[in-house]
Amino acid sequence: MDMEMKSRIRRIIEILIKENREYTAKELSLKLDVSEKTVRNEIAGYCENEEKYPVKIISLKRGYRIQDDKVDEEEIQQFLQRLDLAFGNELDREKYVLRKILLNERYVKLEELADELFISAPTIHRIFKNVKATLMNYKLEIISKPGYGVSVLGDEIDKRLCYVHCLPKASDENIETVAEQCGMKKEDFYYIDYAIRKSLDKNEFDLTETGIKNLTVHLMYAITRMREGSFIRSIRLNYCIPEKEANIAEELIKNLEEEYGFAFPPTEIDYVRVHLSSKNANLGNEAAAVSAETEAIIRHINDKIKNILGYDFLDDWELLTMLAMHIEPMLSRIKFGINIPNPVLEEIKAEFPNAYECAVIAADYIKENYRLTVSDDELGYLSLHYNLAIDRLAADNTNKKILIVCGSGMSTARLMQAKIEKKFQIGRGNISLCSIRELRTKDLSGYDAVISSVKIPFPVDRKVTYIEDILGDFSIESSLSDRMLLQSYVDDRLFFFHQDFRGRDEIINFLCSKVNEVYGAGEEFARMVWKRENLSSTDIGNLVAIPHAFSMCTEHTIFALCTLKKAVKWKRRKVKYVFLVSFGKKDLEISHDLNEKLLSLLLDARWIALLDKVDDVEGLMGIL
Known part of the structure; x- marks a missing residue:
């Protein structure tokens, strides 16, 4: 319900x-x-x-x-x-069951949980299946004992992180509820919050409001666990905690020991140090110290982005600096399961799709080389850095290479050259002139645009912008306009309407098999689609999902569509309209714009309402 x-x-x-x-x-x-x-x-x-x-x-x-x-x-x-x-959604019930079995060191019977939630035995067993999967994400497992029930087996730090992540986000309206679920009172929340702020102010250390509340909740639950005799045995640190964070942790723990009347072992102090180092807001004016390892990580990631998406960030020092300030705390957060919720994640995915794909590639590199999984929330934060870098690339026209074909005289070509220099701030050294005759043997691979005032009488391996009025307005990107029409990618062999599938896996496998049948994409294509899906779910809201290959593995751009009779669960959202996309290697220079154009349609509720009524390809062409 x-x-x-x-x-x-x-x-x-x-x-x-x-x-x-x-x-x-x-x-x-x-x-x-x-x-x-x-x-x-x-x-x-x-x-x-x-x-x-x-x-x-x-x-x-x-x-x-x-x-x-x-x-x-x-x-x-x-x-x-x-x-x-009882009348809520299943995710809330799952979190309730998780909290119940994690908070209780003894065995818990599922039938007792079912009675507490006013639900049936089959329902509690279905919920518990998802609970076990969640526990596995935190390296925890369930042990069962006949007649006694179930219990959780694993490290104390993993139990704490799992429990806190199942709590509602702490806010001024629900502090009492969150405190109770941590086994404490709201007065404890206010005292710990005060102690944290006092230590931060004394050491001139910046932490976001979200970070402070998050640390407060972790400490409340840590105190409850220690009172019950459950302590963290060891924390393996792969890096040195900065002195400032270490000092804050020691001062904070000293205050908490006095307030709650028991000593915190060294491992619990390390636990607080880790939280502080992973939440540093970097709001000060101190220069970021970029370690050689972090710089190497960023270089490798940006190399991969250049190879897959074509964006060249290798000389963007500002991006390197911002990522260096972000990545080390991020890796610390991931390692210890500390998640900072991203309140604008959905807006980021919708507004900056190309930047989000850059972040997904970064996540893939981190997963392959460090065996760490980057959450969608972290991907959103990374995307903001990459979006600024993409904007810087777009603003930098000085590196564009333009070829002007002299079809109606050198004077006309020179006028074109002057106008392009002035309008697009492109240096004269980046603009070349050639005759129609020379064009026959010209290598066009190094040019961003080819411009001519007359029709070229023979085929060339490049789209040409034809400018009839050299004094009128024009865009150096207009040569791509015909390929930017979504209608040009519609293949009626790959469009399926009102299908009766039951889940995500079935739909993706069906569409991949159809693409293979029509274009011979092979198993590698399906593998790349699943690789991208497993890195970050491609459901984008509005009942839409856009599964796509992690890298360009088809020569030409391919669209496949499947609309459903009934919406199915994708990951956490319901999906009814599935667009499988493969941007072609030959369309690299327009893939980013094409992706944004497609997204603008799919996030338009009015357009989706029209799509819902479409029964065939002809109807689809009518609304594109």
Whole structure:
């Protein structure tokens, strides 16, 4: 049941409890801004399993009220929270089960969890399957003991990181809830938050608000675990913690020891040092010290980006500096499972798709060489650095190579040259002139654009921009315009409408096989599509997914489309429209613009509404 449905049943019960009188369906519908029928259906659905609930709704002649049983207020609040889970989404239930088994050192029975959540045995077993998969991501495993239940086996640091990541994000509105789920009170949150800020101010160390709240939550749960006798045994550091971070950690721990009355072992102090070094906001004016290893990582990544996407960042010193400041703390965060949520991730993926692909390539290099998986949140932060670098490339026209064909006299060619120099700030040394005769044997591979005032009477291995009015307005990119039309890539053998697939894997494998049938793409193409999908899910919202190859492995650009009768679960989102894309090696110079043009369509809800009604290729061509 979705969030709207969940809130309705809870609000109905809260209204009935608070007022303690009979309410008609009409009165409730006005308070909830829904129909009377919806109110009746909500209450009927609740009453079907009412024997499980401590709060009963009774139906009277005119309306509804709460049965007058004595239920204390604390029990009611606990019930309403569990009710949210019972009527909420499965992800919330998974997190509840994770927290329950991680917080409890003893065995936990699944049937008891099912009763707490008011769900059936098959449902709890389905949820628990996903819980086990989540635990595996933190190198944790489940052990079962007949008659006793299940328990979690693994290192203490991994248990803590998994638990904290399952908590709601700490905010001013939910501090009490987060503190309770860490086994503490909101007063503890405020004290630890104060102690952190005091140490940071004393040492003139910058940490974001998100970073401070995150560290506060980690420390609350750490204190609860240590009180129960669960300590971190060892932390293996592959780098030296800076002196400032080490001093802050020692001062902070000293204050916490005095407040909570027990000593923190050295490994717990290291735990705090790691958090600080992985969250440094780098807001000061100190120059970034780029280690040789970090510089090598960035060089290798940018080499890979140049080979795959064509962007040349090798001489971008600003990008090198910003990435150096970002990558070392990022690797530390990944190693110790510290995730900084990215509140604008979806906007980044939609607005800066090419920068996001650069970040995905960086993630692939890190995974191959360091066996570390970069989260989507981290990819979003990396994308911002690459987007600025792409903007710098776009602004730098001085390196563009232009060939002007002298078809109607040298004077005309010189006028063209002068106009291009002035409008696009391209140096005269980067603009070449040649005659039509010379063009026959000219190597055009080193030119970004070829411009002529007359039609070339023979085929050339390059698109040509024809300028009839040399004093009028024109763009050096217009030679690519005909290849920027999405219609030119529609192949009716690769477009499938209203299909009946059940999941992501089935759809991707189907489309890859069809591309192979039509273009002979081979197994390597499918492998590259799955490589990209496994690095970061390609669902982009708006019920759309765009699976695509990690690198260019087809000569020509290929689009395949599959629309579905019913939306399926992709990763965390539902998807109904799947565009499989392979940008061709021959289209490298337009692939970035083509990708953005496609995305602008797919993120337009009005265009997707039109697509939903399309039954064939002819209809698709009509809306492109």
